[in-house]
Amino acid sequence: MRSYSWRGLLATSLGLFAAGTNAQTGTTDLGTLLAGQKNLTTFNTLIQKYPEILLQLPSYNGVTILAPNNDAFNKIPYSSLNDAFKANNQDVITNVLEYHILQGTHLAAQLVPGTPTFIPTLLTSPEWSNVTGGQVVQNIAQAGNVVVFVSGQGTRSTLTQADLKFTGGVVQIIDSLLIPPTNITQTTQAFNLTSFEGALYAGDKINSTSNTKDVTIFAPNNEAFQVLGPAISSMTSDQIAEIMDYHTVDQIVYSTGLTNGTKLLSAQGENITIRHAGNNVYINSAQLLQADILIANGVIHMIDNVLNPQGPGAKPNPAITSQAPVYAGAASVTNLPFTSDIPCSTKCPVTATPSSSAAAKATPTSTSVFTSSSKGVGAPMARETGLHAAGLMVALGGAVMLL
Numbered sequence: 478m479r480s481y482s483w484r485g486l487l488a489t490s491l492g493l494f495a496a497g498t499n500a501q502t503g504t505t506d507l508g509t510l511l512a513g514q515k516n517l518t519t520f521n522t523l524i525q526k527y528p529e530i531l532l533q534l535p536s537y538n539g540v541t542i543l544a545p546n547n548d549a550f551n552k553i554p555y556s557s558l559n560d561a562f563k564a565n566n567q568d569v570i571t572n573v574l575e576y577h578i579l580q581g582t583h584l585a586a587q588l589v590p591g592t593p594t595f596i597p598t599l600l601t602s603p604e605w606s607n608v609t610g611g612q613v614v615q616n617i618a619q620a621g622n623v624v625v626f627v628s629g630q631g632t633r634s635t636l637t638q639a640d641l642k643f644t645g646g647v648v649q650i651i652d653s654l655l656i657p658p659t660n661i662t663q664t665t666q667a668f669n670l671t672s673f674e675g676a677l678y679a680g681d682k683i684n685s686t687s688n689t690k691d692v693t694i695f696a697p698n699n700e701a702f703q704v705l706g707p708a709i710s711s712m713t714s715d716q717i718a719e720i721m722d723y724h725t726v727d728q729i730v731y732s733t734g735l736t737n738g739t740k741l742l743s744a745q746g747e748n749i750t751i752r753h754a755g756n757n758v759y760i761n762s763a764q765l766l767q768a769d770i771l772i773a774n775g776v777i778h779m780i781d782n783v784l785n786p787q788g789p790g791a792k793p794n795p796a797i798t799s800q801a802p803v804y805a806g807a808a809s810v811t812n813l814p815f816t817s818d819i820p821c822s823t824k825c826p827v828t829a830t831p832s833s834s835a836a837a838k839a840t841p842t843s844t845s846v847f848t849s850s851s852k853g854v855g856a857p858m859a860r861e862t863g864l865h866a867a868g869l870m871v872a873l874g875g876a877v878m879l880l
């Protein structure tokens with residue numbers, strides 16, 4: 478791939494140079510491209526108003542700009558960002574838009590249906606992301622040529638116009654803003670993983686888990702804690718801490734890494750084993766319900782059973798839909814264990830009666846393929862995350878001029 482001068486790209490995008498077509502490559506510069514797209518006037522205005530979005534660029538061999546169309550800015554799917562855009566909050570706007578710039582040139586045609594890819598972006602500020610190499614966006618090609626980008630809080634943006642090439646990269650137009658992945662507490666609340674969140678507080682693990690770079694968390698859903706009841710809720714803080722550590726892996730493993738037979742070393746010290754049976758994926762004996770929930774410092778995979786570090790050899794029985802609990806003395810309760818351990822400040826989190834706002838966020842768009850409410854997600858999940866080895870990641874690296 479050809480190297481390019483980022484400053485030149487910036488200058489033309491700002492209209493400082495005469496814009497036009499590059500005689501050598503036959504491609505348009507970014508400024509001309511954006512100016513010619515009636516659906517990108519808001520995005521173009523923001524790029525011109527906040528040129529640091531482009532100025533903070535390190536050097537990459539080509540970029541992919543996921544440009545939200547005008548409609549996208551009128552329906553930002555996360556209210557705190559909505560307020561920030563309305564208030565012209567420069568810090569928020571620049572970081573959010575840097576999350577819309579992917580490292581490398583990614584063309585729609587390179588996508589393999591069913592295989593998700595996790596593409597690093599230019600979002601690297603530690604106030605926004607603790608993912609080494611830049612926070613990622615999940616990209617999925619679905620059947621019927623539907624290309625989707627999944628970002629924080631399960632937000633899904635659909636590609637509406639593909640592969641607009643410019644000198645130095647490609648623009649892909651999307652129908653809604655990407656949301657930078659939020660921290661553990663904000664994400665567990667959005668996905669109704671409140672017993673798990675509470676257990677992190679009960680085990681005094683919330684700060685360490687949320688401030689560690691590059692983590693994978695297997696988060697049992699609320700039902701998984703409810704079937705255990707006192708078998709877990711009566712434990713000491715140290716015992717709960719050990720269990721929480723067994724649900725944490727100190728490296729990022731997206732669904733594509735959860736291959737059959739994989740063993741992952743947990744922060745507790747015992748391994749976790751991944752097994753596939755039919756279309757289902759199991760973590761020890763727990764079924765994977767929803768994979769790849771991006772968070773500020775890694776990824777959460779939602780599972781249907783609490784893992785037990787004292788029984789790391791637990792295996793699933795794929796013939797039954799609901800796996801048995803792996804703790805002695807399990808006795809089902811109707812309340813949500815550990816939710817009373819969540820400190821209640823200005824905005825109280827979900828307790829015994831889950832709030833409807835959590836429900837709204839848990840299924841952010843009507844096109845969501847995943848639902849967190851039933852085992853039925855196993856099949857579509859397995860299809861979407863089908864673990865083919867092929868990847869579309871364009872190799873990064875290589876010298877790029879920064880003039």
Ligand SMILES: *[C@@H]1O[C@H](CO)[C@@H](O)[C@H](O)[C@H]1NC(C)=O
Pocket residue numbers: 516546548638
């Ligand atoms: C502009 O966006 C609207 C939806 O927001 C879409 O219906 C229309 O086709 C788009 N126009 C172009 C030229 O892409």
Ligand SMILES: *[C@@H]1O[C@H](CO)[C@@H](O)[C@H](O)[C@H]1NC(C)=O
Pocket residue numbers: 603604605606607660687688689773774
């Ligand atoms: C990243 O980690 C640091 C501590 O190392 C923490 O202060 C910061 O809030 C974290 N960022 C996010 C987005 O959670």
Ligand SMILES: *[C@@H]1O[C@H](CO)[C@@H](O)[C@H](O)[C@H]1NC(C)=O
Pocket residue numbers: 660661662663683684687
């Ligand atoms: C997550 O972010 C929210 C909003 O910034 C903050 O109030 C909360 O303390 C953070 N959680 C942790 C565990 O740092």
Ligand SMILES: *[C@@H]1O[C@H](CO)[C@@H](O)[C@H](O)[C@H]1NC(C)=O
Pocket residue numbers: 681684
């Ligand atoms: C977690 O961090 C917050 C903010 O940094 C602090 O107020 C709180 O005391 C810490 N909690 C624990 C249990 O260390």
Ligand SMILES: *[C@@H]1O[C@H](CO)[C@@H](O)[C@H](O)[C@H]1NC(C)=O
Pocket residue numbers: 740742746747748
């Ligand atoms: C974890 O699995 C790895 C790879 O199979 C193995 O080398 C290691 O000994 C295992 N660790 C434990 C604590 O079982």
Ligand SMILES: *[C@@H]1O[C@H](CO)[C@@H](O)[C@H](O)[C@H]1NC(C)=O
Pocket residue numbers: 737738752753754755
């Ligand atoms: C996973 O591996 C096990 C052991 O090798 C094998 O029996 C099983 O069929 C594999 N599952 C799938 C879905 O390929």
Ligand SMILES: *[C@@H]1O[C@H](CO)[C@@H](O)[C@H](O)[C@H]1NC(C)=O
Pocket residue numbers: 669699700703813831835836837839849850
């Ligand atoms: C949250 O979990 C509780 C307990 O399992 C359940 O009753 C409730 O319906 C869930 N809420 C959502 C929004 O999924």
